[in-house]
Amino acid sequence: KAGVTQTPRYLIKTRGQQVTLSCSPISGHRSVSWYQQTPGQGLQFLFEYFSETQRNKGNFPGRFSGRQFSNSRSEMNVSTLELGDSALYLCASSLVRTGVSGANVLTFGAGSRLTVL
Amino acid sequence: AQKITQTQPGMFVQEKEAVTLDCTYDTSDQSYGLFWYKQPSSGEMIFLIYQGSYDEQNATEGRYSLNFQKARKSANLVISASQLGDSAMYFCAMREGPSGGSYIPTFGRGTSLIVHP
Numbered sequence: 001k002a003g004v005t006q007t008p009r010y011l012i013k014t015r016g017q018q019v020t021l022s023c024s025p026i027s028g029h030r031s032v033s034w035y036q037q038t039p040g041q042g043l044q045f046l047f048e049y050f051s052e053t054q055r056n057k058g059n060f061p062g063r064f065s066g067r068q069f070s071n072s073r074s075e076m077n078v079s080t081l082e083l084g085d086s087a088l089y090l091c092a093s094s095l096v097r098t099g100v101s102g103a104n105v106l107t108f109g110a111g112s113r114l115t116v117l
Numbered sequence: 118a119q120k121i122t123q124t125q126p127g128m129f130v131q132e133k134e135a136v137t138l139d140c141t142y143d144t145s146d147q148s149y150g151l152f153w154y155k156q157p158s159s160g161e162m163i164f165l166i167y168q169g170s171y172d173e174q175n176a177t178e179g180r181y182s183l184n185f186q187k188a189r190k191s192a193n194l195v196i197s198a199s200q201l202g203d204s205a206m207y208f209c210a211m212r213e214g215p216s217g218g219s220y221i222p223t224f225g226r227g228t229s230l231i232v233h234p
Contacts, residue, residue: 033221043208043224056221088160098220100150100212102167106222108154110161 002027004109006091012115018079021112025072025093031055032074033106034066037088046089049074050097078114086116120144121209121225128230130199137184138194138228140209146170149213151192152222153183156206165207168192199232206230 005024013019025032034046045058049068066076072093078085092106122141130136142151153165168176168183176183184193196203209225 035224042226045221045223048221056219058221090160090162092162100148100214100220101169102150104150104212104220105152105164105167106162107164108162110159113160 004091004093004107006089006109006112008112009110010113010115012117013081014117015081015083017081018077019081019114020075020077021089021091021114023074023076023091023093023109025074025091026107029093029095029107030072031094031097032068032072033092033094034074034076035090035092036060037090037111038086043090046076048097055097081116083116086114088113119225120213120223121211123207123209123225123228125228126226128228130196130230130232132201132232132234133198135195135197136199136230138196138207138209138230140192140194140225142190142192142209142211144190144211144213146213149211151183151185152210152212153181153192153194154208154210154224155203156208156227158205162208166194196230201232201234204230204232 007022031050033048048056052068063079068074088111090111092108149170151168154162166178166181168185180197182195206227208227210222212222
């Protein structure tokens, strides 16, 4: 079956612009999480969506937002881009959102690499 | 405090040899899950292996095994018979219940593994 698809894979923006990233989860997966990965901070949790509702949010400013559609596809938006927003943005989906079993493993997409100039 | 600690920023191993990547974790939950992911230079995080806190046996998946020492709170990844394609970043992650982390996986900073021919 198809994996997690993220688009676009690469993009370059300038400071002050905004960007929208898209994520299509594995079919049947209802939980979608977003992570920011930078060399300095590592993998940081942005937010999680389940059934079109944001369930958890990481410690990021309000410029970072997201949403989930009825087909579980998710988008994240970053407004007023800053140089420090340059990162690999990873989307992951899982079958369910609660529980700690192996059935809840996150499946990641290939990421969207954002460069802010 | 760091919930997941990977103390080895970089590791080198000769092809066909075994290598152990260290991971220690911190949680007060009794029920939790531990995961290892591989991230090649392409960026996608690939799930390798899972260990549940109540699992008495160490998890194994092909050439990967997890050396789980609950009392020491360590979950080291062992890769047997290393291959050149194993060169990548390796991340240890933990998923706790609602009292610890609301099921949001926490990732370590990663270990870069380079396999020499």
